[in-house]
Amino acid sequence: MYYGEKLWSDEDARKVHENTLNLLEQLGIEVQEKQAREDLAKAGCTVDEEQQRVYYPRRLVEKTLADAPAKFDMYDADCEYYITLGGDDVTIGTSGFAAFYLDRRDDTIKTGTYEALTEEIKLLEMLDEPNHVQTSIQPTDMPDNVQELYMTKCGLMHTRKPLHLWPTNERSARAEIEMNAVVMGGHDVLKEKPHMMFNICTLSPLKMRDDACEAIREAAKVKVPCFFSSGPMGGATSPATLAGEVSQSWAELLAHNVLLQIYQPGCPVVLASWSRIFDMRTVTCTVGTPEYALMRAAITQLCKLAEVPAGGGGFLTDSNTIDAQYGWEKFMTGIAGLQARQNQTHGLGMLSQLNVFSHEALVIDCEIVRCVKRVLEGIKVDEEHLAYDIVAAEGSADGSGSFLKTKHTRKHYKTEWMPTDVTDRRTFSSWEKETKTNDIRKRACSKIDKLLEAHAYSIDEKLIEKLDKIIAENEKIVNEAKK
Structure with missing residues (x-):
């Protein structure tokens, strides 16, 4: 079963990699550009020009992977x-x-x-x-x-x-x-x-x-x-x-x-x-x-x-x-x-x-x-986060039974718990009265309007003119090639 960071054992991963090397060396890749085929041939690949097929020796694949x-x-x-x-x-x-x-x-x-x-x-x-x-x-x-x-x-x-x-x-x-x-x-x-x-x-x-x-x-x-x-x-x-x-x-x-x-x-x-x-x-x-x-x-x-x-x-x-x-x-x-x-x-x-x-x-x-x-x-474990003293103070027979007013709660709840933005966590009654028609898409749209209004990044107009010039030159090249 996959529960960790690795899907496969190292052995299985190497089997897949080895199979890949065999594919490249024995079946090859169809490389559609002639210049690339010529350059790959110079690098040590075998090329079937008629089929436009390039066969990659494993030493070259491994070397370039290391590069x-x-x-x-x-x-x-x-x-x-x-x-x-x-x-x-x-x-x-x-x-x-x-x-x-x-x-x-x-x-x-x-x-x-x-x-x-x-x-x-x-x-x-x-x-x-x-x-x-x-x-x-x-x-x-x-x-x-x-x-x-x-x-x-x-x-x-x-x-x-x-x-x-x-x-x-x-x-x-x-x-x-x-x-x-x-x-x-x-x-x-x-x-x-x-x-x-x-x-x-x-x-x-x-x-x-x-x-x-x-x-x-x-x-x-x-x-x-x-x-x-x-x-x-x-x-x-x-x-x-x-x-x-x-x-x-x-x-x-x-x-x-x-x-x-x-x-x-x-x-x-x-x-x-x-x-x-x-x-x-x-x-x-x-x-x-x-x-x-x-x-x-x-x-x-x-x-x-x-x-x-x-x-x-x-x-x-x-x-x-x-x-x-x-x-x-x-x-x-x-x-x-x-x-x-x-x-x-x-x-x-x-x-x-x-x-x-x-x-x-x-x-x-x-x-x-x-x-x-x-x-x-995950969950951090240390003396501060285990909070034994806080439990002892508030959860014991002499404690208040409430952790709401403790400095520990005020210190940690904003960092230990992920703050939400567009998620709705209201009770059903509150939702029905106040937000029944305000679904997650509408809440997201409301945030969009605020973000767009606050956006201020821009570049100099002279740079924009240069970008437009490059686009115009390329469009001209393409249009002339069509004639």
């Missing part, structure tokens, strides 16, 4: 230290990309807009729980060929927190690096104090896309950290057995790391899994299942064994609304990764299998994060 740093720091837009990724450090953030969002004003699902994205980023700046920001809402009202650059601009304008970006090709990657360099003060600063990281997805089963190869090459030039994300669907694009799916996912991640490390040894990386199951009854790709939660712990354990930072989804749900199912799935998928010490967890604010973002869900999820963290903190 990846065990941990690294991320900085805010003011070049101040913000978070560490690796070791036992745990960080939380949002996930991308949702083409839709739940409009809290009229309770309808709408296609993503730049305005809705702006509100999301402002909330993320104001909320304490998110440690890194991935722009969740896709602004479909912006030109589709440079939408990712508008998302980058929005992130840089409205939050100082580290950003997760999703480059679509070489040009896009270069532009996103340039935009971050503008705000951070140059490429050298960005290299020494990383503020951004690229989210690069693998393609299952056992494939590496050409755009991923392009983004990796651009990232390596200035040591932009890469968040490699593998998301096979059990029973559809990977084996239905969880061990087989995890092993395949691990192979895809290691293959991408090889390419990054041969370009830039020591480039920071997070190996992340979104391994899911394909529900045969509903024909959907699910993220709110016990199996999803287990696979977060599995990949994290493999990362710990390899001494590289671990990442993946968490606080996710298949529910299409904020209901009981939403709650248990968010908690379940969140606690599994955090208990295993997954270094970077993404998923706040998402519902409907990552297809819809909700601003009020973001606020609610932050409370769920606090609950999970409090459970995992």
Whole structure:
């Protein structure tokens, strides 16, 4: 049974890793870009050019895994230290990309807009729980060929927190690096104090896309950290057995790391899994299942064994609304990764299998994060916390029988107990009289309005002009290429 930080025994974890090495060496990876295949061949891989297949010798896989740093720091837009990724450090953030969002004003699902994205980023700046920001809402009202650059601009304008970006090709990657360099003060600063990281997805089963190869090459030039994300669907694009799916996912991640490390040894990386199951009854790709939660712990354990930072989804749900199912799935998928010490967890604010973002869900999820963290903190045991003298004074025959007025209670109740924000703990009678129509979504919406009103972070107008210029130049390049 799994009750601790480790899902598997060390022996079982090594079996999975060994199986992965066999997959890479004997079955290989389909690498879609010719330049990457040539570079991998120079590094010692065997390449079948006709099949676009690359076979990775285990010595190269192990060497490049050792080259990846065990941990690294991320900085805010003011070049101040913000978070560490690796070791036992745990960080939380949002996930991308949702083409839709739940409009809290009229309770309808709408296609993503730049305005809705702006509100999301402002909330993320104001909320304490998110440690890194991935722009969740896709602004479909912006030109589709440079939408990712508008998302980058929005992130840089409205939050100082580290950003997760999703480059679509070489040009896009270069532009996103340039935009971050503008705000951070140059490429050298960005290299020494990383503020951004690229989210690069693998393609299952056992494939590496050409755009991923392009983004990796651009990232390596200035040591932009890469968040490699593998998301096979059990029973559809990977084996239905969880061990087989995890092993395949691990192979895809290691293959991408090889390419990054041969370009830039020591480039920071997070190996992340979104391994899911394909529900045969509903024909959907699910993220709110016990199996999803287990696979977060599995990949994290493999990362710990390899001494590289671990990442993946968490606080996710298949529910299409904020209901009981939403709650248990968010908690379940969140606690599994955090208990295993997954270094970077993404998923706040998402519902409907990552297809819809909700601003009020973001606020609610932050409370769920606090609950999970409090459970995992455990109970401190020392003389002060055992409180023998307090029990003796108040609980004995001569005592008052009440601990309400003691200095000990006043000292500890605010720190020992997790304060709630949007949770309702009133009695039924109080709830019926005062808050029956004020459900958790409305309480979250009330907090949203206050946070948005209090948001004050901004960047200089001259920097915004430079960002707009980069976007305009890239849009022009894309449009001319279409002619």
